[in-house]
Amino acid sequence: MNFSVLTSQFWSLCLSGLSLGLIYVLISLGYTMVYGVLRLINFANSEIFMVGTFATVWVETGLTGHTSNSNPLHGFQLVYTLLFALVVSMLASGLTAIAVEFLAYRRLRARGTNRLASLISAIGMSIILSESARILTHSRPQASPRLMEKTSFGHIAGANFRIDTVLVVISALLMFFALDRFVNKSRLGKAIRAVSMSEENAKLMGINLNRVISVTFLIGGLMTGAAAFFFMTVYETTKFNVGFNLGLAAFTAAVLGGIGNLRGAFFGGIALGLLETMSAAVLGSQWKSVTVFVVLVLVLLVRPNGIFGEAIQQTRV
Amino acid sequence: MNKNSTRVLGAAAAAFLALGTLTATSAHAATTVTIAFQGPLTGDAAQAGQDELAGFKYALAVYNASKPAVKVNMIQVDDQGSGSVAATVAPGVAKNKAVIGLVGSAYSGASANSFPSYIAAGLTMVSPSASRVTLTTPQAPDFGGPVFHRVVGNDSVQGPALARYATKGVTAPAVYLVDDQSPYGAGLAQYTAPGLTKVKATTVGTDHILPTTGTDWSATTAKVLASKANVVIYCGYDVDAGAFVKSLRDGGYTGVFASGDGSATASFAKAAGNAAAKDARLTEGDTPFDNVATAAQKKAFTAASGVKVAGGYVTNTINALNVFLTCIKQGKTTRAAIATCVSTGKFPNFTGGTFSFEAWGDVKGGAPIGAYKVDATGAIIYVGQA
Numbered sequence: 001m002n003f004s005v006l007t008s009q010f011w012s013l014c015l016s017g018l019s020l021g022l023i024y025v026l027i028s029l030g031y032t033m034v035y036g037v038l039r040l041i042n043f044a045n046s047e048i049f050m051v052g053t054f055a056t057v058w059v060e061t062g063l064t065g066h067t068s069n070s071n072p073l074h075g076f077q078l079v080y081t082l083l084f085a086l087v088v089s090m091l092a093s094g095l096t097a098i099a100v101e102f103l104a105y106r107r108l109r110a111r112g113t114n115r116l117a118s119l120i121s122a123i124g125m126s127i128i129l130s131e132s133a134r135i136l137t138h139s140r141p142q143a144s145p146r147l148m149e150k151t152s153f154g155h156i157a158g159a160n161f162r163i164d165t166v167l168v169v170i171s172a173l174l175m176f177f178a179l180d181r182f183v184n185k186s187r188l189g190k191a192i193r194a195v196s197m198s199e200e201n202a203k204l205m206g207i208n209l210n211r212v213i214s215v216t217f218l219i220g221g222l223m224t225g226a227a228a229f230f231f232m233t234v235y236e237t238t239k240f241n242v243g244f245n246l247g248l249a250a251f252t253a254a255v256l257g258g259i260g261n262l263r264g265a266f267f268g269g270i271a272l273g274l275l276e277t278m279s280a281a282v283l284g285s286q287w288k289s290v291t292v293f294v295v296l297v298l299v300l301l302v303r304p305n306g307i308f309g310e311a312i313q314q315t316r317v
Numbered sequence: 318m319n320k321n322s323t324r325v326l327g328a329a330a331a332a333f334l335a336l337g338t339l340t341a342t343s344a345h346a347a348t349t350v351t352i353a354f355q356g357p358l359t360g361d362a363a364q365a366g367q368d369e370l371a372g373f374k375y376a377l378a379v380y381n382a383s384k385p386a387v388k389v390n391m392i393q394v395d396d397q398g399s400g401s402v403a404a405t406v407a408p409g410v411a412k413n414k415a416v417i418g419l420v421g422s423a424y425s426g427a428s429a430n431s432f433p434s435y436i437a438a439g440l441t442m443v444s445p446s447a448s449r450v451t452l453t454t455p456q457a458p459d460f461g462g463p464v465f466h467r468v469v470g471n472d473s474v475q476g477p478a479l480a481r482y483a484t485k486g487v488t489a490p491a492v493y494l495v496d497d498q499s500p501y502g503a504g505l506a507q508y509t510a511p512g513l514t515k516v517k518a519t520t521v522g523t524d525h526i527l528p529t530t531g532t533d534w535s536a537t538t539a540k541v542l543a544s545k546a547n548v549v550i551y552c553g554y555d556v557d558a559g560a561f562v563k564s565l566r567d568g569g570y571t572g573v574f575a576s577g578d579g580s581a582t583a584s585f586a587k588a589a590g591n592a593a594a595k596d597a598r599l600t601e602g603d604t605p606f607d608n609v610a611t612a613a614q615k616k617a618f619t620a621a622s623g624v625k626v627a628g629g630y631v632t633n634t635i636n637a638l639n640v641f642l643t644c645i646k647q648g649k650t651t652r653a654a655i656a657t658c659v660s661t662g663k664f665p666n667f668t669g670g671t672f673s674f675e676a677w678g679d680v681k682g683g684a685p686i687g688a689y690k691v692d693a694t695g696a697i698i699y700v701g702q703a
Binding site for chain 1: 361527539563569587591695
């Protein structure tokens with residue numbers, strides 16, 4: 001155990017953990033939104049994330065012609081390119097999510113098939129997407145260029161406030177709160193919550209179930225696409241199987257916080273990001289996964305619905 | 318025509334056809350044989366395999382252009398540098414009777430998982446780069462004898478060389494040693510650690526990471542910064558090493574970054590970006606092709622492989638293939654004859670002189686370890702022996 005790292009790097013680790021955790025939060029929204037309305041895990045969400053990362057690479061290299069060693073952009077050109085990459089990544093993931101809903105869920109739901117069939121078809125979609133990317137990229141990692149110079153705003157209490165980390169933290173927080181407000185205040189958000197509470201009653205109230213479910217997949221996909229963009233901004237590399245570990249982590253975050261619960265996903269993601277970073281620093285990187293799952297099991301033993309599963313049930317999607 | 322005449326004619330035709338097939342087979346065996354190349358041709362480690370494949374194609378083209386009595390064909394076997402993939406592709410190669418020898422695998426884990434198939438089939442292997450010590454240790458469970466040979470120095474040679482080179486010219490070296498928990502990375506780290514003691518460096522920390530695409534290196538970076546290390550040694554592969562050094566430089570680390578042959582490919586600088594990769598110190602059990610080849614050889618290399626600039630382990634791959642080609646020139650065209658020839662013969666070294674193998678498959682007298690530095694354009698430059 002290496003506690004000495006905490007004396008000089010505590011706040012730096014907190015900032016890294018927070019940034020990683022907020023990426024988990026955005027991905028976990030894809031799981032938690034779908035679970036909220038369908039009571040099913042969308043196993044293809046990890047590949048929806050992967051599609052977003054490739055869309056970001058496509059914009060940043062294919063469209064702008066940047067290479068991994070091009071000079072960083074500045075000013076308006078930088079803002080415009082990053083915003084464009086964010087929008088394309090969100091759209092690519094959002095549309096993929098709608099396609100997954102249409103192909104893997106809707107037909108089966110219409111025929112009243114067993115829930116397990118939908119689960120398996122989602123896994124099938126996940127494998128199709130992942131293997132297609134593997135074949136198209138010859139299994140090789142794809143790097144995105146460094147469009148934004150990783151300048152520092154300065155050090156506060158030893159933490160390096162780097163521009164990419166700050167961008168992820170602020171943007172992800174804004175996105176989460178915007179989504180939370182949308183779900184709780186807007187008409188469509190209320191319809192999503194109504195479906196989540198009772199599909200039958202929502203139908204009787206005249207809510208178009210298919211439309212609400214498609215919108216839910218779309219919103220989950222948009223959030224996952226945003227996570228993909230932020231991930232590429234910080235880590236700058238992707239691969240056909242990039243979604244596996246991140247998807248697993250985000251799913252764990254959703255369960256930890258209380259799956260089906262937006263605010264649960266938020267706290268679960270941040271808790272997981274911090275836990276991973278701190279355990280890797282103190283215990284060693286080899287203990288990171290062990291620590292995370294030991295904590296998850298312990299939490300579920302005490303609170304089977306996740307940390308916030310019961311406390312904020314009313315805010316459920 | 319009665320029934321008996323039909324039978325006699327049928328038997329004669331069958332005998333004629335059988336004789337014809339036999340003659341054709343014998344003639345085919347005498348004029349054309351196949352050598353396989355096995356390595357990662359796709360996946361994360363593809364750069365290493367593609368580099369070696371280029372060397373293989375060059376040496377083969379040179380041989381076949383010399384109008385030999387026995388022509389040599391090649392087949393490519395993609396194991397993605399992964400032990401599990403190797404275990405699935407090796408049985409097919411072993412069953413292919415046309416293959417009388419195999420250059421590869423590039424990686425130790427993939428080599429070890431191929432052994433059961435190749436040992437059972439008596440198929441001799443010569444690896445250009447698989448450096449895990451136990452592959453040539455008779456008591457080890459992953460011992461590859463009698464089929465496995467290699468032309469690269471093993472990790473017990475590379476580890477201390479990496480320690481020497483990483484700390485060279487550094488005042489009071491404080492080293493942070495990180496490995497990727499792979500059989501290769503952990504093995505190299507195991508032999509690097511005592512090497513650090515020998516050069517009077519202080520090991521200020523260690524970490525064992527299991528990198529995947531998108532691994533967050535910030536915790537390891539924070540530990541390196543907190544330890545005040547001025548040398549970081551990473552025992553693992555190129556893409557992960559690139560991501561790690563990028564995280565270190567972004568985090569403000571300004572000391573030496575060093576890594577072994579797993580990182581000595583163009584993928585390292587691609588993953589890191591030229592700015593972060595600059596000045597990284599790399600070791601490799603190979604002498605660069607461009608440093609020993611003539612202008613005509615370089616031109617022939619590009620013509621044969623389609624690769625403009627030779628990458629890592631090209632010279633070793635040429636040496637590995639030349640082991641088989643030397644035996645074939647001597648008329649050894651069966652797996653059994655090749656096995657005897659490889660274990661007892663002397664073979665030309667592309668850098669000059671000859672070499673032969675020890676009983677368990679290593680090169681007699683050891684193989685040299687080269688020292689390399691990454692320049693500002695991401696190119697890996699040879700700077701001498703480590």
